[in-house]
Amino acid sequence: FIPHRLVKKEISSFSTSRLHSTDVSSESPFSELVEALADTITASNERHNSGLDGASTGWSDWVDESTSTHLKSFLTNLTLSPSPTVTWLSSSPTSLTVPVPLPSPLSSRIKATLFKITPNQPVESSTPLPPSSCIFISKLGGKLIHSRILKNGRIAGERIVNNCITSYGGTMDKVEGKGWGIKIMILPLNSERELLEVIYDCPELTIDGSELLSYSSNSTLSSNGTLKSSNFKNITTNVGGLDAQITTILRRLTPYKNLEEKKNLEDLGIKSPKGILLYGPPGCGKTHLARTLSSLLTDNPIKVVNAPELMSRFVGSSERNVRDLFKEAFEDFEMGREGRHVVVIDEIDACFRKRGGIEGDAGGMVRDSTVNQMLGILDGVRELENTLVIGMSNRRELLDDALLRSGRLEVQVEIGLPGGEERQEIIDIVFRNLREKGRIEEEAIPFIYGGRDDGKKERRMWRRRRDMNLRDTTEGWTGADLAALVRSAVSFSLERDTKGLPWIVMKEDCRKAVKEIAKMKI
Numbered sequence: 139f140i141p142h143r144l145v146k147k148e149i150s151s152f153s154t155s156r157l158h159s160t161d162v163s164s165e166s167p168f169s170e171l172v173e174a175l176a177d178t179i180t181a182s183n184e185r186h187n188s189g190l191d192g193a194s195t196g197w198s199d200w201v202d203e204s205t206s207t208h209l210k211s212f213l214t215n216l217t218l219s220p221s222p223t224v225t226w227l228s229s230s231p232t233s234l235t236v237p238v239p240l241p242s243p244l245s246s247r248i249k250a251t252l253f254k255i256t257p258n259q260p261v262e263s264s265t266p267l268p269p270s271s272c273i274f275i276s277k278l279g280g281k282l283i284h285s286r287i288l289k290n291g292r293i294a295g296e297r298i299v300n301n302c303i304t305s306y307g308g309t310m311d312k313v314e315g316k317g318w319g320i321k322i323m324i325l326p327l328n329s330e331r332e333l334l335e336v337i338y339d340c341p342e343l344t345i346d347g348s349e350l351l352s353y354s355s356n357s358t359l360s361s362n363g364t365l366k367s368s369n370f371k372n373i374t375t376n377v378g379g380l381d382a383q384i385t386t387i388l389r390r391l392t393p394y395k396n397l398e399e400k401k402n403l404e405d406l407g408i409k410s411p412k413g414i415l416l417y418g419p420p421g422c423g424k425t426h427l428a429r430t431l432s433s434l435l436t437d438n439p440i441k442v443v444n445a446p447e448l449m450s451r452f453v454g455s456s457e458r459n460v461r462d463l464f465k466e467a468f469e470d471f472e473m474g475r476e477g478r479h480v481v482v483i484d485e486i487d488a489c490f491r492k493r494g495g496i497e498g499d500a501g502g503m504v505r506d507s508t509v510n511q512m513l514g515i516l517d518g519v520r521e522l523e524n525t526l527v528i529g530m531s532n533r534r535e536l537l538d539d540a541l542l543r544s545g546r547l548e549v550q551v552e553i554g555l556p557g558g559e560e561r562q563e564i565i566d567i568v569f570r571n572l573r574e575k576g577r578i579e580e581e582a583i584p585f586i587y588g589g590r591d592d593g594k595k596e597r598r599m600w601r602r603r604r605d606m607n608l609r610d611t612t613e614g615w616t617g618a619d620l621a622a623l624v625r626s627a628v629s630f631s632l633e634r635d636t637k638g639l640p641w642i643v644m645k646e647d648c649r650k651a652v653k654e655i656a657k658m659k660i
């Protein structure tokens with residue numbers, strides 16, 4: 139069946155007929171999958187029609203970065219349903235594949251296959267995967283290793299499938315290990331459907347794989363209590379390199395999968411934590427994550443404040459400032475109105491540092507009573523149950539222990555300096571708009587994107603020429619540095635005389651920007 143939302147959607151660029159179906163509105167993991175795939179195709183078609191896809195840039199990533207991220211995070215949440223069929227198939231002594239039939243017209247562009255791998259029995263394609271197809275392989279359980287098999291039989295690009303990976307067609311491929319996975323193969327616009335007839339050298343069952351799927355969502359609740367299953371993907375689309383931290387936060391804030399489960403937990407006295415602390419060096423994305431996260435957790439306006447602003451020289455004023463920060467939350471709480479409030483406090487160490495310090499001055503006293511005020515709000519007589527406080531600090535060690543103890547800023551997550559992979563994710567995000575608007579010179583693309591797994595070829599090429607890609611050149615940089623680099627690169631490209639042509643960011647602009655920002659960092 140086809141989900142209702144999809145039926146209503148205008149997918150005008152499909153080459154085949156429009157979708158038409160009976161009115162089916164029920165949600166299931168399969169209908170959500172179909173929805174996610176339809177979104178991918180729609181966005182990629184739009185990209186193609188505006189000349190931004192692989193065909194026009196010479197790159198094979200015609201599924202654009204943000205769409206690909208969406209689909210990957212959706213696939214990451216797919217699991218197997220706890221059904222007797224799955225149990226029975228899991229105990230099979232051989233590897234096997236199970237087709238997941240997709241509704242027309244998706245089936246003319248996409249093939250979805252579940253596979254179960256038994257040790258020492260890889261699932262290999264005995265025909266090459268369609269050239270220029272975009273492939274997503276997601277782990278549903280176990281340990282899977284994916285590799286490409288070149289024409290001469292050599293194995294290339296061996297990768298462990300952590301959650302979901304992408305790959306391209308044109309070669310044969312192999313998945314080995316032990317466990318279950320799903321493989322989605324998507325053809326570019328106007329391809330022959332026959333290209334999807336890939337043969338695997340292991341038994342293909344004739345059962346319907348869509349019934350074996352389940353969805354384990356990282357979902358959280360919005361203020362009105364409705365499930366927002368897309369939160370993880372919404373956050374990771376804008377915040378790079380922090381998947382593990384985001385998963386932890388969402389797990390802690392909303393360990394339930396639906397409202398009934400939430401109610402059951404509340405009946406057991408288990409409530410969502412009221413405070414989160416994001417700590418780590420400056421510029422690594424604490425504020426950016428806090429803002430993105432909060433906007434998904436509430437429909438109420440988010441209060442963002444810099445802690446030093448709360449401090450006042452006048453006795454009693456700082457406490458009043460803290461109370462004012464929570465005024466609407468108190469009102470709603472007392473009136474019994476539904477809805478979560480989120481208060482984001484930056485530089486929280488400036489205001490809520492350890493009490494009873496040696497200062498003994500008026501400033502120290504004001505701080506002490508401000509801490510007390512805050513503790514009361516989080517976990518005291520006038521405790522606020524409808525409010526989440528997100529504190530941010532570069533100096534966690536300065537914070538008052540009472541504020542850090544369980545029940546207060548209970549969820550503490552370090553937002554550290556990004557490593558290579560993480561930097562690449564941030565680079566993808568900060569350059570995304572420029573790339574999607576065609577503002578990046580073709581030659582600059584391998585330099586900017588050459589560091590990712592899918593770009594191994596480019597990476598090797600750059601290394602051979604003793605040339606570094608952006609990711610490698612920016613070791614030790616923060617997300618804020620990378621965002622500054624984009625601004626600097628754009629300014630260099632605007633400086634150039636374009637002779638009436640639209641400006642475009644060139645590789646040399648990126649190089650100059652690297653130098654400029656690196657100088658500022660010293």
Ligand SMILES: Nc1ncnc2c1ncn2[C@@H]1O[C@H](COP(=O)(O)OP(=O)(O)OP(=O)(O)O)[C@@H](O)[C@H]1O
Nearest residue numbers: 376377378420421422423424425426564617618621
């Ligand atoms: N992980 C990231 N993903 C995407 N963009 C990022 C990331 N980290 C930083 N940025 C970019 O850098 C800018 C500055 O980062 P942000 O203000 O969130 O850092 P911070 O850790 O809060 O720093 P500080 O401790 O100095 O307040 C963000 O607005 C964003 O554009």
